[in-house]
Amino acid sequence: MGQGELLFLLAGLKWTVALSAIGFIGGGLAGLGVALLRTSGVPLLERITASYIALFQGTPLLMQLFVVYYGLALLGLRLDAWVAVAIGFTLHASAYLGEIWRGSIEAVPRGQTEAAKALSLSYVSRMKDVILPQAIRISLPATIGFLVQLIKGTSLAAIVGFTELTRAGNIVSNQIFQPLTVFALVGALYFLMCWPLSIYGAHLERRFAVSSR
Amino acid sequence: MNYQLDFTPVIEGLPALLSACLGTFTLALGGMALAIVIGIGGVVLRDSHFAPARWLVKSFVELIRNTPFLVQIYFIYFALPLAGVRLDPTPTAVIALGINGGAYAIEIIRGGVQSISKGQIEAGLALGLHKAQVFRLIVLKPALRAIFPSLTSQFVLLTLTTSICSAISAYELTSVAQRIESDSFRSFEVFGTITLFYLVISWVMMRFFALISARYFSYPVK
Numbered sequence: 001m002g003q004g005e006l007l008f009l010l011a012g013l014k015w016t017v018a019l020s021a022i023g024f025i026g027g028g029l030a031g032l033g034v035a036l037l038r039t040s041g042v043p044l045l046e047r048i049t050a051s052y053i054a055l056f057q058g059t060p061l062l063m064q065l066f067v068v069y070y071g072l073a074l075l076g077l078r079l080d081a082w083v084a085v086a087i088g089f090t091l092h093a094s095a096y097l098g099e100i101w102r103g104s105i106e107a108v109p110r111g112q113t114e115a116a117k118a119l120s121l122s123y124v125s126r127m128k129d130v131i132l133p134q135a136i137r138i139s140l141p142a143t144i145g146f147l148v149q150l151i152k153g154t155s156l157a158a159i160v161g162f163t164e165l166t167r168a169g170n171i172v173s174n175q176i177f178q179p180l181t182v183f184a185l186v187g188a189l190y191f192l193m194c195w196p197l198s199i200y201g202a203h204l205e206r207r208f209a210v211s212s213r
Numbered sequence: 214m215n216y217q218l219d220f221t222p223v224i225e226g227l228p229a230l231l232s233a234c235l236g237t238f239t240l241a242l243g244g245m246a247l248a249i250v251i252g253i254g255g256v257v258l259r260d261s262h263f264a265p266a267r268w269l270v271k272s273f274v275e276l277i278r279n280t281p282f283l284v285q286i287y288f289i290y291f292a293l294p295l296a297g298v299r300l301d302p303t304p305t306a307v308i309a310l311g312i313n314g315g316a317y318a319i320e321i322i323r324g325g326v327q328s329i330s331k332g333q334i335e336a337g338l339a340l341g342l343h344k345a346q347v348f349r350l351i352v353l354k355p356a357l358r359a360i361f362p363s364l365t366s367q368f369v370l371l372t373l374t375t376s377i378c379s380a381i382s383a384y385e386l387t388s389v390a391q392r393i394e395s396d397s398f399r400s401f402e403v404f405g406t407i408t409l410f411y412l413v414i415s416w417v418m419m420r421f422f423a424l425i426s427a428r429y430f431s432y433p434v435k
Binding site for chain 1: 216275276278279280281282283284285287288291292295369373374375376377379380387400401404405407408411412415416419
């Protein structure tokens with residue numbers, strides 16, 4: 001494998017990082033909304049968000065990407081492939097992060113909500129100053145776990161036809177006929193991104209387990 | 214927006230899609246079976262007294278859990294023939310699914326084994342239970358109960374993962390859908406329909422596992 005092929009893989013890596021970042025940030029913002037609606041106490045909103053989450057958790061990520069990709073085109077939106085794929089990952093992440101954060105919000109002891117209400121804090125203040133800071137702490141290990149899942153998931157953009165790391169690997173392997181070398185290298189690059197995150201997540205989990213004992 | 218939805222290709226392809234669901238089930242069941250075997254074997258090695266075996270299992274788990282399944286299946290797809298093993302895409306996909314699921318199963322099963330305290334086994338023996346009874350009632354059932362929720366949700370995830378096996382054109386729902394799509398160009402209709410198929414499949418699986426759990430594992434613990 002020459003320098004040109006290596007640079008091509010690294011260009012793909014750049015897109016993998018970009019897609020993961022967009023999906024995580026966009027999905028995080030939307031996911032916060034999903035989590036808040038899911039715990040809002042309004043039955044209709046809770047049921048809608050619960051179905052939204054169930055829809056994404058009960059179907060393959062690949063299908064979600066396909067449906068969003070072709071669905072946006074049907075709506076007459078002429079989008080670049082990367083925009084369509086990024087929207088797909090954002091929706092996917094919003095459902096998963098929404099569910100993780102719902103659990104974390106509910107894991108904050110009820111007394112905290114009651115105390116905040118007794119102090120007549122507004123909903124915004126109650127969430128922003130009391131509940132969410134504690135929920136974020138609880139949710140961190142699972143959130144990082146999902147980030148790892150999302151980074152790995154961006155590889156599916158390759159099947160939709162978007163050239164990120166895995167598809168770059170596919171193209172290079174077709175050129176130089178060394179699939180094992182190429183995919184071992186591609187796998188190693190994913191591993192270098194995901195492993196430190198996994199270790200950090202496990203570390204946080206252990207620390208919280210000790211502190212809550 | 215003047216696009217007319219046309220489900221004719223989906224309706225005409227319905228028999229092929231429904232039998233492809235069986236392909237998906239075959240991949241999922243094969244993958245689960247292999248994952249359990251790898252999971253149990255991995256736990257035995259992971260907690261053995263032989264350090265290199267422990268290290269090997271640890272690295273295997275980390276390696277699989279931190280790389281995408283798509284890259285794993287490509288690697289296996291190209292590596293097997295070089296190792297002199299010539300297999301069709303479908304068995305190859307089962308192997309890839311089993312290896313992937315196995316890495317997760319090792320961690321889950323290990324957690325279940327560790328949840329059984331030694332004192333309980335000793336208490337069982339002290340009460341005069343036979344060794345086989347101790348294993349069945351005090352080790353196996355509570356351990357299965359402890360790992361059942363995470364193991365079965367991992368199985369549902371594995372079933373959804375089978376769609377990625379279309380990348381090496383294994384026989385399953387997504388690859389059949391892709392064939393119909395490339396013949397008809399009704400992409401949204403085809404993929405939208407089989408997304409619903411997957412939703413039904415995972416819902417049925419979850420209901421099934423919930424029934425088993427209610428039947429065998431619904432007793433108070435403490």
